[in-house]
Amino acid sequence: ETGVTQSPTHLIKTRGQQVTLRCSSQSGHNTVSWYQQALGQGPQFIFQYYREEENGRGNFPPRFSGLQFPNYSSELNVNALELDDSALYLCASSVLRTSDEQYFGPGTRLTVT
Amino acid sequence: AQKITQTQPGMFVQEKEAVTLDCTYDTSDPSYGLFWYKQPSSGEMIFLIYQGSYDQQNATEGRYSLNFQKARKSANLVISASQLGDSAMYFCAMREQASGSARQLTFGSGTQLTVLP
Numbered sequence: 225e226t227g228v229t230q231s232p233t234h235l236i237k238t239r240g241q242q243v244t245l246r247c248s249s250q251s252g253h254n255t256v257s258w259y260q261q262a263l264g265q266g267p268q269f270i271f272q273y274y275r276e277e278e279n280g281r282g283n284f285p286p287r288f289s290g291l292q293f294p295n296y297s298s299e300l301n302v303n304a305l306e307l308d309d310s311a312l313y314l315c316a317s318s319v320l321r322t323s324d325e326q327y328f329g330p331g332t333r334l335t336v337t
Numbered sequence: 338a339q340k341i342t343q344t345q346p347g348m349f350v351q352e353k354e355a356v357t358l359d360c361t362y363d364t365s366d367p368s369y370g371l372f373w374y375k376q377p378s379s380g381e382m383i384f385l386i387y388q389g390s391y392d393q394q395n396a397t398e399g400r401y402s403l404n405f406q407k408a409r410k411s412a413n414l415v416i417s418a419s420q421l422g423d424s425a426m427y428f429c430a431m432r433e434q435a436s437g438s439a440r441q442l443t444f445g446s447g448t449q450l451t452v453l454p
């Protein structure tokens with residue numbers, strides 16, 4: 225196990241609703257990255273947070289937003305959910321500029337109906 | 338253009354035999370890192386092995402080795418002595434230095450490996 229935890233494990237939402245996913249990073253890690261993995265595809269980078277600020281963003285619309293807290297845990301918020309948002313959401317923690325390795329959590333499986 | 342290409346959607350291997358999973362990449366950055374992750378049906382991405390673009394030797398981690406051919410831009414994963422527990426989806430990923438300060442990974446589409454008893 226990596227020490228990275230995510231909650232909830234599974235979630236079902238209706239189109240148009242809002243959702244918040246949570247991630248606790250590994251002890252000592254100051255960076256959290258979020259990825260979206262649609263069924264049958266590789267993960268796609270959403271954004272990264274370093275010391276409570278967004279440090280980089282992939283090709284995702286502004287309705288995907290995030291937060292990082294002083295203890296380095298993080299939230300991913302998605303507004304106005306669409307059917308295509310159904311996916312496995314993975315967070316990964318790391319120590320920026322020290323190591324390339326990212327440690328992934330078990331993921332949250334979101335289903336939008 | 339795809340940055341990471343995995344051309345084998347599915348692979349089968351007999352238990353105790355070796356298997357090679359292919360990965361080619363595309364980047365213009367001189368500094369980059371290549372990763373392999375294993376994803377069982379539970380969903381968690383498990384780090385297997387890392388190769389830096391300036392590393393002179395191929396990376397090895399236990400039964401995993403990375404066949405790094407820089408000129409061909411390939412980073413194939415070799416699993417020796419396959420075990421039933423190796424059955425999973427395998428992803429190749431690349432970290433590029435030019436991504437600003439964010440060390441994001443770009444993943445391929447994956448290869449589903451099935452180990453046969």
